[in-house]
Amino acid sequence: MDMVHRRPLGPDRLYDMTQLTAEARDWLTATGFTIHDDAVWSEALTHGSFNSGVTNMRADDADVKDYQRLEFLGDRVLGLSVASWLYSASGSQEGKLSQRLNALVSGATCARIARSIGMGDHIRLGKQAREDGGADSDNILGDVMEAVLGASFVDNGYDVTRSIIYELWASELGGDAGKSKHPKSALQEWAAGNKRSMPNYEVIERSGPDHAARFTVEVSINNVGGAQATANSKGEAEKLAAKAFLEEFG
Numbered sequence: 001m002d003m004v005h006r007r008p009l010g011p012d013r014l015y016d017m018t019q020l021t022a023e024a025r026d027w028l029t030a031t032g033f034t035i036h037d038d039a040v041w042s043e044a045l046t047h048g049s050f051n052s053g054v055t056n057m058r059a060d061d062a063d064v065k066d067y068q069r070l071e072f073l074g075d076r077v078l079g080l081s082v083a084s085w086l087y088s089a090s091g092s093q094e095g096k097l098s099q100r101l102n103a104l105v106s107g108a109t110c111a112r113i114a115r116s117i118g119m120g121d122h123i124r125l126g127k128q129a130r131e132d133g134g135a136d137s138d139n140i141l142g143d144v145m146e147a148v149l150g151a152s153f154v155d156n157g158y159d160v161t162r163s164i165i166y167e168l169w170a171s172e173l174g175g176d177a178g179k180s181k182h183p184k185s186a187l188q189e190w191a192a193g194n195k196r197s198m199p200n201y202e203v204i205e206r207s208g209p210d211h212a213a214r215f216t217v218e219v220s221i222n223n224v225g226g227a228q229a230t231a232n233s234k235g236e237a238e239k240l241a242a243k244a245f246l247e248e249f250g
Contacts, residue, residue: 081162095247184238
């Protein structure tokens, strides 16, 4: 945000970086959040690049906190809230519940929700990060969405935060996210939702004549594990391997 939006403190014209701008406060309130402690919400909206471009800040604000700690907390609050909703709304087995959960709390879904409520206009970014498109970055939007949920939890508690999650995620919860996906797509979403590297598929054995070849494929994710499957085509073997992986690790 521009310097004119920062709140001056006294005749020396220093700025209190823990205070929300009037625009950010109005936006949060209109979105459904309740603000008691400005500092935690300001922290949630602050990207790590922000400090480098700020002048005339108070000495106490030299190390303004960014959103990362609140993102960590908000991710868990979101996961618990959505898991609770899925458990109550569906009689599906654990594997199906996990598949939907991972889709509903993924970074892509969080970014989509953040963009729908106009969050990008209120993220405090450094000049270069903003010029580079940070306000519309899926990674940043997704992270700040989780951070804002973390701020709500700190400022208002779990029940209030869960209620607003259900409001913001209403169309996603009622949609098809995570339902009946191709196993390879579901595994990719699982990896993204759990902040893991993308799946790697490798043909580890090919046998039989060309007209009746058999392929054994292994799919693996670094620091998680792997699974194998055999079929008459490479694509089918990859599909079955992804399914086996999700059944074991998902």
